[in-house]
Amino acid sequence: MFTGIITGVGRIADLHAQGSSLHHGKRLTIEAPPGYLDDVALGDSIALDGACMTVTSLDLPQQRFSIDISAESLARTTGLDQIGHRINLEKALRAHDRLGGHIVSGHVDGIGTVTRFAQVGESWELRVMAPPELGKYLAYKGSITVNGVSLTVNQVHDSAQGCEFSINLIPHTVHATSLGQLAVGSGVNLEIDTVARYVERMLSAGFTPSKETA
Numbered sequence: 001m002f003t004g005i006i007t008g009v010g011r012i013a014d015l016h017a018q019g020s021s022l023h024h025g026k027r028l029t030i031e032a033p034p035g036y037l038d039d040v041a042l043g044d045s046i047a048l049d050g051a052c053m054t055v056t057s058l059d060l061p062q063q064r065f066s067i068d069i070s071a072e073s074l075a076r077t078t079g080l081d082q083i084g085h086r087i088n089l090e091k092a093l094r095a096h097d098r099l100g101g102h103i104v105s106g107h108v109d110g111i112g113t114v115t116r117f118a119q120v121g122e123s124w125e126l127r128v129m130a131p132p133e134l135g136k137y138l139a140y141k142g143s144i145t146v147n148g149v150s151l152t153v154n155q156v157h158d159s160a161q162g163c164e165f166s167i168n169l170i171p172h173t174v175h176a177t178s179l180g181q182l183a184v185g186s187g188v189n190l191e192i193d194t195v196a197r198y199v200e201r202m203l204s205a206g207f208t209p210s211k212e213t214a
Helices: 071-075 132-137 171-176 194-204
Strands: 008-017 026-031 045-048 051-059 064-069 086-091 110-120 123-130 143-146 149-159 162-169 187-192
Touching (some): 110 162, 123 132, 123 187, 132 194, 143 162
Antiparallel strands (some): 026 064, 051 064, 110 123
């Protein structure tokens, strides 16, 4: 479980195929910021650009760790198969941590495409086209996770191509995460709000609270 509050920005330092076919995954070696791995152990969960992964090896002197990612996860995410790519890092939530963002599972629901990224005043406007099937989960002032970052939706526009939503990024978010490297056409990992997921399920199932549960 995560909160969408990025705690460091890493870099994909190495990439090794786990087999010879497209059905095999890859082993990623991530270079972390100095001191970031001091409280990390083998088996811990770390979200990479919003995708929850398990630490399989640690190299503390080099400040690097490795994860194994399946072919399925690679197919459903973006940016995790490029050496040199800067990625957002978040360690798993602990019981006594502050919930600064919103509840994030680390499971990517779809890949969006950046349609606009431009400075407006002291902030930046980020627009992303989400797949059509995610549109029903996006709402004005609702939460969305973009490359692991918990953000608030400012505008929503549905079309035949999908659901375009707009986000305002303050300077701190641009500088403290990898979102500052985005450009028009960039792919981004999206995770919808958990609450929206359950609301949609209840509505689609025709759930009606009984007197006992109301």
